[in-house]
Amino acid sequence: MTIGVPTEIKPSESRVGMTPAGVYELTLRGHSVIVQSGAGGGSGFSDADYLKAGAATRMTIEEVYAEADMIVKVKEPIPPEYPMIRKGQVVFTYFHFASSVALTEAMVNSGATCIAYETVETEDGSLPLLTPMSEVAGRMAIQQGAKYLEKPKKGRGVLLGGVPGVPPGRVLVLGAGVAGTQAAKMAAGLGAHVTVMDINMPRLRQVNDIMPHHVVTEYSNAYNIRQAIKTHDLIVGAVLLKGGKAPHLITREMLSDMRPGTVIVDIAVDQGGCIETTHPTTHDDPVYIVDDVVHYCVANMPGAVPCTSTLALTNVTLPYVLQLAEKGSNKACAENPALAEGLNIQDGRIVYDAVEAWFTKA
16 A cells, blocks of 8 residues: 655644654555655654655645545545545545534545544443543643743733742633643642532542642532632643534623633543633634633644654554555455444544534535
């Protein structure tokens, strides 16, 4: 099989779909890999690194799409890429279809096989290809939130860790999954008071057991959220419905309950966001203010740390790429239930229930 690795053209995205180490594993098995010239530069990999690993390079993204049987990338295709994707081609990437009707329609019309990293699911319910980027995003949420709490950034002017004689800042994390747990861990490490909310009581018990005493858990419901947002300085939205649109846990009207300069970081923005006032932003223009509340809603947060993110991503995607390359998408998905869960669109049809349900209502 010929595998294509194009340069990511989404704004401020410096990750790449595969490292030279991943290329080497594929070429060892007799597969051809085509990498667009410069694709790995943002992650610290040169064209020479890929050539040494056995890849061939192409100057344009059009050449990569035209020659590849399977495209391996990081972010969902954007409009300039839509016409390049053809019937029968496999595209393996993060899609987050529930955030874009246009993307979903384009992939249906292409006739391509679309396998989404974010819905590949193992028997224990874990999402192995989403986990590393959720870990990065969760940790970055606190890093960015702490920065935008500074007064020059229009925040409340609160130091999350406090100082002797001054209480620490307060962080509210909505969602106790991978991203939320990592956010809580980072906030706790800075010395902040942290509240983690979720509707999954077994998960809250786990968080309660592993976190230090200044991380508290609380059941998530509308009343408790409304009370908490009045007193917390940084709010992290980390709610995930696999393949579906995130629910709005904080409405526009609820912003009036927050103190001016409160910061929201909505990690769930890829899936539509769990705050009603969320809309995607970029690393070049990451924040906006609604009712004196600072919103940080960058849709590709891990793209800011591509050296770390690319390595972490290839660590988990490569075994699945190898299966797809060696068996083809039909046989690979038939033999691996986890990979089959990643199949979202095939032969012009939406085959993933959560995406179909969302698309029908959209």
